[in-house]
Amino acid sequence: MDFIQPASWADALAVKAATPSALPVTGGTDVMVELNFDARRPEMLLDLTRIAELADWDTSTGTDHVQIRLGAAVTYTRVIGELGERLPGLAMAARTVGSPQIRNRGTVGGNLGAASPAGDCHPPLLAAAAEIEVASVRGTRTIAAEDFYTGVKRNALQPDELIRAILIKTRTGPQQFSKIGTRNAMVIAVAAFSLALHPDNRTIGTGIGSAAPTPRRAKEAERFLAAALDEAGLWDSRGALPAAITREFGRLVKQAAEPIDDVRGTAAYRLHALGVMAARTLTWAWHDYRQNGPAAGRG
Numbered sequence: 001m002d003f004i005q006p007a008s009w010a011d012a013l014a015v016k017a018a019t020p021s022a023l024p025v026t027g028g029t030d031v032m033v034e035l036n037f038d039a040r041r042p043e044m045l046l047d048l049t050r051i052a053e054l055a056d057w058d059t060s061t062g063t064d065h066v067q068i069r070l071g072a073a074v075t076y077t078r079v080i081g082e083l084g085e086r087l088p089g090l091a092m093a094a095r096t097v098g099s100p101q102i103r104n105r106g107t108v109g110g111n112l113g114a115a116s117p118a119g120d121c122h123p124p125l126l127a128a129a130a131e132i133e134v135a136s137v138r139g140t141r142t143i144a145a146e147d148f149y150t151g152v153k154r155n156a157l158q159p160d161e162l163i164r165a166i167l168i169k170t171r172t173g174p175q176q177f178s179k180i181g182t183r184n185a186m187v188i189a190v191a192a193f194s195l196a197l198h199p200d201n202r203t204i205g206t207g208i209g210s211a212a213p214t215p216r217r218a219k220e221a222e223r224f225l226a227a228a229l230d231e232a233g234l235w236d237s238r239g240a241l242p243a244a245i246t247r248e249f250g251r252l253v254k255q256a257a258e259p260i261d262d263v264r265g266t267a268a269y270r271l272h273a274l275g276v277m278a279a280r281t282l283t284w285a286w287h288d289y290r291q292n293g294p295a296a297g298r299g
């Protein structure tokens with residue numbers, strides 16, 4: 001197996017164009033497991049750890065929002081330590097990944113590359129309407145997170161493309177992430193759910209994990225909740241959320257899922273868990289919004 005370690009992004013793209021079967025490796029926390037178990041034998045490993053710009057993030061201001069451009073190789077530890085206030089949903093999810101060692105090596109780009117339905121980054125990226133910036137020698141394009149996941153452990157990358165960055169608007173309201181596993185740490189999600197309230201444009205974002213062939217949004221639930229908050233004037237009044245709204249939101253989130261029975265849990269349990277997580281995350285997020293208004297979600 002060849003091992004190539006380009007020092008620049010242009011060189012990495014050139015290698016990927018010349019050898020599309022080259023397997024990118026960043027933190028290696030998925031790749032090394034696959035190699036050790038002989039689940040993969042790529043002809044070439046393309047190590048991206050020398051490319052400095054992949055491992056950094058910066059901020060840019062669009063017409064109506066501030067966004068983070070998160071390099072594909074930024075680790076979970078850095079997301080937690082540096083972006084908890086601006087990307088609270090992703091930081092919450094990052095805190096639940098593996099162990100400190102895995103969080104020191106594992107990256108958001110690697111989670112997207114693996115595209116596991118159980119990957120913890122996907123629900124908050126969906127809820128925040130993130131975009132994935134991918135590149136090849138042919139050019140650069142962005143893919144909406146909801147179009148990125150194309151099947152179980154499959155994504156929208158072409159064979160010559162690499163993930164460059166993740167573009168995520170900074171929070172404009174509370175965000176939440178909830179994950180159920182068979183124990184409290186070092187666990188693959190049995191089911192996960194992320195919620196983002198966007199008071200700036202009065203919309204809702206959701207992301208379901210580990211309960212369908214791909215991570216996915218609960219679009220009907222998003223539409224219902226946004227309309228219910230509008231109709232009751234709750235964005236402005238910041239009044240108590242009627243229990244019927246929370247209940248219906250939970251029901252619609254469950255309806256969007258398509259779980260299976262597997263070693264980690266049954267489809268029925270996953271559906272039940274999703275309904276509970278949807279109701280709880282909404283209760284937490286709304287409590288935060290009532291207390292803090294548009295400043296909610298900080299920290």
Ligand SMILES: Cc1cc2nc3c(=O)[nH]c(=O)nc-3n(C[C@H](O)[C@H](O)[C@H](O)COP(=O)(O)OP(=O)(O)OC[C@H]3O[C@@H](n4cnc5c(N)ncnc54)[C@H](O)[C@@H]3O)c2cc1C
Nearest residue numbers: 026027028029030031097098107110111113114119120163
């Ligand atoms: C003990 C243990 C615990 C874990 N716990 C969790 C957990 O709780 N939650 C969770 O979601 N995951 C977990 N994982 C899985 C893994 O840590 C994550 O998926 C992590 O985000 C992978 O990042 P990485 O940088 O290590 O990826 P790598 O292993 O380097 O790569 C993963 C995949 O992405 C591809 N890839 C990497 N970078 C790029 C790029 N720039 N462009 C295109 N493709 C790329 C690789 O080719 C590979 O297919 C765990 C793994 C282990 C070993």
